[in-house]
Amino acid sequence: MTVTKIDKNPETRTMVITAVFTASVADVWRLWADPRLLERWWGPPGFPATFEHHDLTAGGTISYFMSGPDGVDRFDGTWTVVEVDAPTRLVVEDAVIDDDGTPGDGNSMTRMEIDIEVVGDRTQMVLTTHFDSLDGMERAVAMGVVEGMTSCMSQIDALLAEVTS
Amino acid sequence: MTSCDNRSGDRLTGAPLTSPAKGVFYNHMVVESLEHEDRIDRLFFALSDRTRRDIVTQSLDRERSVSDLGRLYPISLTAVQKHVEVLVDAGLVSKHRRGREQLVRGEVDQLHRAHELLDRLETVWRARLERFEDVLDDAMGKECR
Numbered sequence: 412m413t414v415t416k417i418d419k420n421p422e423t424r425t426m427v428i429t430a431v432f433t434a435s436v437a438d439v440w441r442l443w444a445d446p447r448l449l450e451r452w453w454g455p456p457g458f459p460a461t462f463e464h465h466d467l468t469a470g471g472t473i474s475y476f477m478s479g480p481d482g483v484d485r486f487d488g489t490w491t492v493v494e495v496d497a498p499t500r501l502v503v504e505d506a507v508i509d510d511d512g513t514p515g516d517g518n519s520m521t522r523m524e525i526d527i528e529v530v531g532d533r534t535q536m537v538l539t540t541h542f543d544s545l546d547g548m549e550r551a552v553a554m555g556v557v558e559g560m561t562s563c564m565s566q567i568d569a570l571l572a573e574v575t576s
Numbered sequence: 577m578t579s580c581d582n583r584s585g586d587r588l589t590g591a592p593l594t595s596p597a598k599g600v601f602y603n604h605m606v607v608e609s610l611e612h613e614d615r616i617d618r619l620f621f622a623l624s625d626r627t628r629r630d631i632v633t634q635s636l637d638r639e640r641s642v643s644d645l646g647r648l649y650p651i652s653l654t655a656v657q658k659h660v661e662v663l664v665d666a667g668l669v670s671k672h673r674r675g676r677e678q679l680v681r682g683e684v685d686q687l688h689r690a691h692e693l694l695d696r697l698e699t700v701w702r703a704r705l706e707r708f709e710d711v712l713d714d715a716m717g718k719e720c721r
Contacts, residue, residue: 540701
């Protein structure tokens with residue numbers, strides 16, 4: 412199991428996840444720094460993410476979209492890079508996207524801090540997600556509903572494959 | 577102000593809302609439990625009034641402006657504001673400003689929602705980190721493209 416610890420604080424709307432990997436710090440970092448690798452794990456099965464802009468410098472923008480199998484459902488995300496200290500620390504904020512698709516008034520909804528360090532002979536990644544509002548959380552979780560659905564579907568697919576083979 | 581307002585006001589000011597002094601004689605545990613007792617006092621006091629209980633109920637399903645709440649009860653806006661302050665103090669509601677409006681939101685519900693959302697977010701991230709590990713295993717040792 413990758414995840415070793417989860418702290419959730421509803422009062423501050425913060426979640427801290429600690430995960431440990433058998434890999435180097437540099438390799439773990441690459442999964443954030445290389446958009447082609449990032450898009451292989453960010454989106455749930457059936458909803459691949461495409462990172463259009465990936466400017467990993469302080470003040471830079473990272474934007475992506477996730478589209479469903481039917482091509483109708485689409486989720487857009489834009490992060491503003493707040494802090495980069497390769498290969499150990501990355502801080503991004505989720506920008507508010509208005510209905511017309513442009514970033515809103517600059518209020519941050521989500522702040523994500525990624526800290527990577529060597530622990531023993533493995534690499535630890537601590538992910539701190541803070542939400543300014545419940546709406547921001549709702550939005551992040553909206554993709555989770557999709558996630559639940561699609562991972563369910565892929566389980567069914569796997570089962571079917573097993574049964575029919 | 578009507579006599580109703582005054583009565584309401586008196587009840588408010590007569591409440592034991594101040595915290596006991598955190599004396600140097602108490603160790604950390606005692607201070608903590610006193611603070612806890614204090615919170616319970618504030619909670620029970622806040623809920624001891626029918627109007628305040630109703631304000632909590634009203635602001636649970638959606639945000640209410642102080643003026644909206646004022647229309648619901650035969651008391652002045654000032655009295656409503658005092659009630660809201662007591663509820664904020666007890667952590668039962670929170671206050672936000674939108675433009676010129678003061679909005680009141682039931683906190684109990686907010687916390688409950690936050691709880692639920694965090695649980696669901698945990699599921700999202702657990703699955704995401706499993707994929708993270710898969711990609712990591714696959715990409716390890718390979719050159720960056």
